[in-house]
Every structure is written in C-alpha cells, then in structure tokens.
Amino acid sequence: MTLLTPDRAGGRPSPGTDPAPGLAPLTTELGILFGGDYNPEQWDPAVWREDVRLMRQAGVNLVTVGVFSWSRYEPQPGVRDFAWMDEVLDLLHAHGIAVDLATPTASPPPWLGNLHPETLPVDADGVRLGWGSRNQFSPASRVYREHALAITRDLVERYAEHPAVRMWHVGNEFGQVCHGEESAVAFRGWLRERYGSLTALNEAWGTSVWSQHYGRWEEITPPRRAPYHLNPTQVLDFRRYSSDALRSLFREQRDLIREIDPVRPVTTNFMGFFALVDYWSWAEDLDVVADDAYPDPTDPHAASTSALTHDLMRSLGRGRPWVLMEQAAGAVSWRPHNLTKSPGRSRLESLQAVARGADAICFFQWRAATKGPERFHSAMLPHAGPETRAHQGVRRLGADLARLRPVVGSRVGARVAILFDWPSWWASQGEALPTDRLDALAQLRSWYRPLWEDGVAVDVARPGQDLSGYDVVLAPQLYLLTEPAADTLREHVARGGTLVLGPFGGVADESAHVRTGRFPALLRDVVGVSGEEWVPLPDDGAEVVWAAAAPGRPGSFRAEVLGELLRSEGAEVLASFRGGHLDGAPAITRHRRPGSGAAWYVGTVPPQDALADVVRQALAEAGVEGAAPAVRLPGVEVVRRGDALFVLNHGRGTVRVRVEDLLPGSSVPPRHPGSEVVDLLTGLPPAAGEVVLAADDAVVLIERNS
Ligand code: GAL
Numbered sequence: 001m002t003l004l005t006p007d008r009a010g011g012r013p014s015p016g017t018d019p020a021p022g023l024a025p026l027t028t029e030l031g032i033l034f035g036g037d038y039n040p041e042q043w044d045p046a047v048w049r050e051d052v053r054l055m056r057q058a059g060v061n062l063v064t065v066g067v068f069s070w071s072r073y074e075p076q077p078g079v080r081d082f083a084w085m086d087e088v089l090d091l092l093h094a095h096g097i098a099v100d101l102a103t104p105t106a107s108p109p110p111w112l113g114n115l116h117p118e119t120l121p122v123d124a125d126g127v128r129l130g131w132g133s134r135n136q137f138s139p140a141s142r143v144y145r146e147h148a149l150a151i152t153r154d155l156v157e158r159y160a161e162h163p164a165v166r167m168w169h170v171g172n173e174f175g176q177v178c179h180g181e182e183s184a185v186a187f188r189g190w191l192r193e194r195y196g197s198l199t200a201l202n203e204a205w206g207t208s209v210w211s212q213h214y215g216r217w218e219e220i221t222p223p224r225r226a227p228y229h230l231n232p233t234q235v236l237d238f239r240r241y242s243s244d245a246l247r248s249l250f251r252e253q254r255d256l257i258r259e260i261d262p263v264r265p266v267t268t269n270f271m272g273f274f275a276l277v278d279y280w281s282w283a284e285d286l287d288v289v290a291d292d293a294y295p296d297p298t299d300p301h302a303a304s305t306s307a308l309t310h311d312l313m314r315s316l317g318r319g320r321p322w323v324l325m326e327q328a329a330g331a332v333s334w335r336p337h338n339l340t341k342s343p344g345r346s347r348l349e350s351l352q353a354v355a356r357g358a359d360a361i362c363f364f365q366w367r368a369a370t371k372g373p374e375r376f377h378s379a380m381l382p383h384a385g386p387e388t389r390a391h392q393g394v395r396r397l398g399a400d401l402a403r404l405r406p407v408v409g410s411r412v413g414a415r416v417a418i419l420f421d422w423p424s425w426w427a428s429q430g431e432a433l434p435t436d437r438l439d440a441l442a443q444l445r446s447w448y449r450p451l452w453e454d455g456v457a458v459d460v461a462r463p464g465q466d467l468s469g470y471d472v473v474l475a476p477q478l479y480l481l482t483e484p485a486a487d488t489l490r491e492h493v494a495r496g497g498t499l500v501l502g503p504f505g506g507v508a509d510e511s512a513h514v515r516t517g518r519f520p521a522l523l524r525d526v527v528g529v530s531g532e533e534w535v536p537l538p539d540d541g542a543e544v545v546w547a548a549a550a551p552g553r554p555g556s557f558r559a560e561v562l563g564e565l566l567r568s569e570g571a572e573v574l575a576s577f578r579g580g581h582l583d584g585a586p587a588i589t590r591h592r593r594p595g596s597g598a599a600w601y602v603g604t605v606p607p608q609d610a611l612a613d614v615v616r617q618a619l620a621e622a623g624v625e626g627a628a629p630a631v632r633l634p635g636v637e638v639v640r641r642g643d644a645l646f647v648l649n650h651g652r653g654t655v656r657v658r659v660e661d662l663l664p665g666s667s668v669p670p671r672h673p674g675s676e677v678v679d680l681l682t683g684l685p686p687a688a689g690e691v692v693l694a695a696d697d698a699v700v701l702i703e704r705n706s
Helices: 025-028 045-058 083-094 108-116 142-159 181-195 199-205 232-260 279-283 302-316 343-355 389-403 423-429 440-454 483-494 608-621
Strands: 035-038 060-066 100-103 163-170 290-292 322-326 358-363 416-419 457-463 472-475 498-501 529-536 540-546 556-559 562-567 572-578 585-594 598-602 636-642 645-647 654-660 674-677 690-693 698-705
Touching: 025 035, 025 163, 035 389, 045 083, 045 389, 060 083, 060 163, 060 358, 083 100, 108 199, 163 690, 181 199, 181 232, 181 598, 199 302, 232 279, 279 302, 279 423, 290 302, 302 322, 302 343, 302 440, 302 457, 302 636, 343 358, 343 389, 343 636, 343 645, 358 389, 358 654, 416 440, 423 440, 440 608, 457 608, 472 483, 472 608, 483 498, 483 556, 529 585, 562 572, 562 585, 598 608, 645 690, 690 698
Parallel strands: 035 060, 035 358, 060 100, 100 163, 290 322, 322 358, 416 457, 416 472, 472 498, 498 598
Antiparallel strands: 529 562, 540 556, 540 572, 572 585, 585 598, 636 645, 645 698, 654 690, 674 698
C-alpha cells in the first residue's frame, strides 16, 4: 500500500518537532503498542501462563511490570529475590510481549519506614505519613534515595540484556511533597542556588511585609500551617522546589539506567495537567512522554478536556509520538461513586489519543485485582474472565490498533499555540488574590473548546518558547509573566502573528510581585489598551455590549468573575461594559498596526458562546481553519494526523458526513482510477461516499493508491 501525502491544512509538522527516535525502535517493529500494567506478583504462576495466552489473543504487545514490586524483590533490607521476575520476563518474551520494566521505587517496603522514619513524608501540618498504602517517601530523604538507587541498580544490571525489556519506566506518577526537616534543608539549598544570598531572598520574598525578614538560612522552612496567610513567594518557591526535587529523583534513576543501558528509552508516567509538577521543566528529561488519563465520565466536556491533555503530551515531546500509559477500561475505584464506560467509549477514547499523536495505548491494568484497594477497579481482563463484554471490547480494540499501523510515527501539525505555564498556575492558585474564581485551568479549557469543536489543531506551548512557527497564539491566563516570555509575544505580533490575551495577564513578575504602572505592564503597547483596576464581578456578572452587530450573535452578554477598568490606547473597542462600576470601559479589544499582526485583549471572562465567538473571529482573520472546515457537528471531533483523518463521534446519536466535506477534492467512487479513500479501521471505502458514525464510533480515512 502506498500512502499519498496530501499536505492539507494542519498537515505539516509543528514548529520545533524533534527527530529523536523515542518510541520508533519499538513501533517500527511492533506497530501501535497495546497493553497495560501487569502485576504478576499478585498471582500464582499458573495464572501467568493463562495471562500470556490471553494477552496474545487480545493483541497485547507491551506490558509494564514491576511498578510496585519493591517488597517482593527486597523482602528484607539488602536481600534480593529476582527469580520470580526472571520467570515472568522469560514467559512474556516467549509469547512475543515486550516489557516496559519499572523501577519499583514508588512504593518502598514497610521495613524502610520502620527502620528509617525520616524517609516518610511530612505534611504541612507536621504530620508524618505512614506506610500501609503507597508513595510513602520524602523526595528529600537521603536514605530513601540510597535504597531506591540500590534496588534500581540491581534490577537494571540484571535485566538490561533481557530481550523482553524494551523500555524503562521510572517510579510511578511522581507527585510526592514533604514539608519535614530534611526537606527544609533541601529547600534552603535550592533557595541558595536560586538567590545566592539572604538579601536577595528577602527582597524576592518581600519579607519587609509582616516582619518576615530572615537573618539566617536556618530560619527558613517549607510553608507550614500558620495563623494567617502565608508569604506568596515562599509558597510559590516551595512549589518550584518540590517539582525540582521530584525531577532530580527521576533524573538520578534515569542516569543510573542510562549508565547501564544507554540504548532503551526511559520514561515515567505523567498525569495530564497535574498541579504539583511543572512538566515543561521535565520534558527534555524523558526519551518518551507518557501519560495516565482518567477522564471523569460525569464531565460533559470530557472529550475536549482529554483532547487538550493529549495535545499537551504531544507538545511536551515536541511533536514526538507519546504513550497513553494508563487509562481505565471501565470504571476506576478511587472516585466516591464510579461511573463506568462502555467498551465502545473506551475504544473511542483510545482512538482519540492515537489521533492526537499517541503510538501506544495502555491500561491500568491487565487483570482485575481481587485484593488490595484497587479490587473494584476495571481491567482489560475482568474478574468474570475473557467471555465478557468488556474483554471482548479490549480484543476489538487490539485488532483496531493493529490496523492503524500506517499512522505510526506520523505527526500532527498545528498553526495555533495555546500557552500554559505551571509557575503562573501555581501563583494564581495562591491566597489573597482579587478573586479565587479565576481558575487558570478552567480558562485554558474554555478557550480551547472552540478549537476542538472546529477541528483546529493546537499545540500547547510554554511561555518564553520560540513561537515563530505559529500563526495564532492564545494566552488565556498569564498572571505571572516573565520579560523573556513577554518578548516572545511581542515578537510574534511584530512578525504578523495574531495574539489573543486573556484577563489578569502580565500582572506579576516571577517573584509574584505586582508590576507597577498600568497593566498589562509588559504588553501594553502590543495590545494597545491599558488598565488601572481589576474588578471582581458580582455573582450575576456585568453586562457587556458588542460595538457592532454580527449575524446570529446577541448584542450583549453577561461577563463573569472579573472585569478590568481599561482604556484604549489605539486598539479598536469591540465590546464594552454597560452599567455598574465599569460602565463604558472596554472589555474586548483588537489592536492592528500596519506591518504587524493583530493583538486581541479579552479583559474579562465571557460566557462560552461569546468567548468562542472571539476565538473563532481571531482565527478566521488569521486564515486558520479546521481539518475539515465544512464539518461542524456537535460532539464530532476531526483531527488530521499525517495522512490520516480521524473522525470521532463523541455525541449520543448517529451522524452522517459526506466524504467530500471531510477530504475536499476527493470523491467516492474515485475520480482517478486506482486511488480511493478507505477507512483504515475497516479497510473499506465509506459506502456511497458518506461516513455514517454511530455514537462512540470512529473512522480513520486515508487516500490510498492501489
Ligand atoms: C494511577 C496509578 C495506578 C493505579 C491507577 C488506578 O494513578 O498509577 O497504579 O492506581 O491510578 O486508576
């Protein structure tokens, strides 16, 4: 089969994509990777044999093993028992199943906490957490780290040459935070590096407020329970430190692995927009980006929320294919009330990840546990066995993924970037701000939603990164903005790009100090508008009136959460407040200067429709379209990945779409002999030139030369 390469809108690689091999050595050989976490230590060896047989039947070609095996490998300090893992790896290899072998460091054995209580984490109330669960370690603990490295060394030395092992997985879902004494020492070391002197620290932390001046390093602690609001910069720096502490844990295990095995890729599993770790700072450290995705089945916007998270993962890896390391086949067991999903929904969610750049689709976990806290968590193989709806669904998915081999390694190209920054998110989550209702993540998601609805490809970008390949940059929430990051936005507009900046942007510097003068301080000339007051709005919002009528658009809307007392300094006022404290003040503006691009400013939180209107207008003026502009159906997601066009129906009803609307210029039956459009999932052309998609169904169309 020869694939054509129609370079349609969105078909070129994203700016800055990285040619590093990543997953390619595995996927070139195995196709899309499919499997899940496998915990053989919970089962009798007789069950292992059944497992590998059933795995093969389901098309599983990759499992992650050993994530929580430390106490099995090292039942007493210094003792080693790897014999059982020898057998597991041999068995998997004999059945052609590749292994992502984990370092078992996420869950130390009870003896470690018992012998060395200082390895246990302490919370902000000073409570030391115990064992009997998992994750009970302090990232700063020297003793924990020594033991973690010792078991990692022995594991990697033993298995680096094992033919089953194709990838390394460090720990699990790094996210531990510790406020204890050893962490205080490490935090001080981190602060010395950052500031060099106590004078600089006192200045950055603004300790002239409330008599907080520090005279000795020893006086500095992690933020702990205190009578009233904590110092915001201390809190922000502790979040930075905590993310860096976890990163150094990851890196020391990774470096040890690379020393012994310089070839196989090393990863760890991220958790989407996880609040405790700045994944931008980690991204370069991983050979392959991997994510755990557990969309909330009660979230009406789960599909676009997942799409955004997948785009983040692809962007963290600079466009490289990534691994969906964990998801649930049905229900999880850690929410209070665990709604399940059908096999069809699980398949759709998996195909969505592939559409957005994943080359590996894995689950937590292979076989449903009968004991322990996760015994009611769904699995690829349920308690009731293989003759179940859920397991048959898993087999179907395995077969589908095998058919998607032609998309392996291909890229998603985007002309739009949406900015997201962890330190700004952290700072905006602090106490004592004008409002606690301006949620950075909620803003990001609502700005992203119209792009998702229209099939517009988007990369998530880190403020300050090179934006030169993008035509449109959306910056919904940049409370904390550094000068270099502001410069990239200025350059983007000067180059002719479009910028859309959201409310409460550029307010603070990297120390979370408020910048003086009219805001947005560093971008005032770019947006051509400036403000003097941030104005939290009452519960019923405030009226905003559009300056010009637009077909189908109401003349006004009620803005929510926050407004700003702005005045135009050259920008066109597209909408302004009417009545109340902000009467007459601009709410939405656009600044166009000869030779430059357009800088839009949204100085409030418009309801979703009005926001979508602004985003769509900015894109239209920049000439950016979706993957299939003629197709806009509620719940239908269209994504182009390389040569393939994914059409995914997240809605509740059947939809019909003409192939010509999806792939303009193509026709069914084919216009040119020998060239046809086929759905990779069925291997067939869509009947009668039309794609008919039931709820939860999908097609993956390509044009094929036979
Ligand atoms: C993840 C974790 C897995 C499993 C899963 C259950 O957070 O990495 O080990 O606990 O959740 O949903």
